[in-house]
Amino acid sequence: MATAFPPPPAMPFVHPDDMPQLYALRGTGRCMEPVINDGALLTFDKEQAPEPGDVVGLVFSHAYAQRWGAPGCVKRLKMALPPPIFSRAFDGLVVVEQINPPRTYTFRTSDVLAAHKCVGHAEPDPDNKGRARFRLKQEAPRC
Numbered sequence: 001m002a003t004a005f006p007p008p009p010a011m012p013f014v015h016p017d018d019m020p021q022l023y024a025l026r027g028t029g030r031c032m033e034p035v036i037n038d039g040a041l042l043t044f045d046k047e048q049a050p051e052p053g054d055v056v057g058l059v060f061s062h063a064y065a066q067r068w069g070a071p072g073c074v075k076r077l078k079m080a081l082p083p084p085i086f087s088r089a090f091d092g093l094v095v096v097e098q099i100n101p102p103r104t105y106t107f108r109t110s111d112v113l114a115a116h117k118c119v120g121h122a123e124p125d126p127d128n129k130g131r132a133r134f135r136l137k138q139e140a141p142r143c
Contacts, residue, residue, distance in 0.1 A: 013071055016059045016114035021046050024122040025057065027074050031098040041123060042074065044116040050077050055118035058096065064111035077115065078104065 024043045027036055036042065036055065050056045059072045075096035082092040092109035 013062050013065060014059075016046065016116070019046060019059075019116075022119075025074075031100055031103075032074060032076075033100045035099060036074065040121060042118050043120050043122040045119045046114070046116050048117040048119060050115055050117040052077055052079055056096065056115045057118060058094065058107065058112050059114040059116070060107075061111050061113055064107075073105075074118065075105065080109075080115065082109070 022043060022045055024041050027040050027042055028038060030038050032055070042055075042057070044057045054077050055074060056077045057072055057074050060068055060070075065071045073096075075098050078095040078097050080092065080094045094107045094109060094112050094115060095104060096107070097104050
């Protein structure tokens with residue numbers, strides 16, 4: 001007898017162009033511990049160019065986010081290889097790492113809309129009376 005499962009809930013999707021220059025997101029999971037703890041509030045800057053070794057927030061395309069099961073991820077950037085200039089038939093690659101357990105992921109650039117540099121841990125701004133505001137608490141985590 002077959003079992004029917006309800007369809008998964010609609011995944012929230014925000015295009016990187018619609019994000020402010022600086023934004024904060026709460027990380028979930030233990031894959032970057034002990035550098036980033038589960039539930040940490042992190043600040044990302046869209047305009048700072050990430051370099052290998054930086055912690056980045058990857059924003060997936062809507063279609064890839066559905067396959068991955070999340071709109072993006074936070075990992076350490078290992079390298080990004082642009083697509084070859086001689087052919088549009090090939091994607092570039094984005095290679096990232098997690099710490100716990102050590103693992104490397106390789107994404108096609110067509111599946112990643114943006115890689116935003118993590119500029120530090122954040123904390124809610126107590127002077128803002130509950131609105132979604134934050135302030136930088138400490139500099140960017142380095143792995």
